[in-house]
């Protein structure tokens with residue numbers, strides 16, 4: 001599964017074939033980059049080799065998921081096969097209500113913002129994609145389509161992760177509330193907001209020179225009032241991408257213009 005995806009991603013690099021047509025592209029590229037897994041309140045990225053269960057989900061233009069109620073056991077690694085039976089783009093994003101609410105509000109503000117996180121998959125009309133997630137924390141979570149207007153139209157489902165009685169107390173469900181709080185206020189990975197109001201800090205996650213795009217795991221973007229997350233930005237000059245490599249810590253000036261999010265003035269982060 002993993003090697004296959006890497007080969008697939010490599011095969012796609014030289015082509016201009018719309019990778020979205022393959023449905024799995026999003027996933028394939030992700031698998032190919034050595035990105036550290038990040039524990040979220042609702043779980044952590046799963047590995048294909050650990051998948052114990054496959055759940056098929058269908059999304060459609062009536063803004064519904066089928067099924068929209070899912071129950072899993074804590075520690076279960078689930079492969080979601082997500083089909084888009086509609087005629088418009090949909091996505092499945094797993095999260096908790098607070099996080100999804102925040103993201104949904106941002107998507108209304110920046111409709112063309114492209115996220116890239118292991119707990120989400122975007123599926124073009126008529127295609128299918130997959131997402132592997134390890135539900136290692138018990139609790140009640142949600143999944144949703146955050147494309148502007150869809151969440152607001154009720155495109156949301158529930159995931160109940162039933163605590164595994166045998167699991168050790170180290171799962172610390174009691175810390176849940178504090179975790180959510182910390183997550184919303186502090187950028188992940190210890191990234192701090194740029195001291196200069198309009199410069200943001202980020203780590204380079206993916207470079208797509210052909211399309212003049214760069215995926216950045218960024219800290220808070222104060223000038224856009226955007227919390228820390230991983231997003232795809234465009235650059236005006238592809239040459240700046242030659243200076244970058246995955247893992248670089250940078251500073252940049254984020255700008256929202258027209259329907260684009262731009263990363264301008266990219267420079268190395270000062271230590």
Ligand SMILES: [Cu+2]
Pocket residue numbers: 063089090091145146147150155
């Ligand atoms: Cu949708």
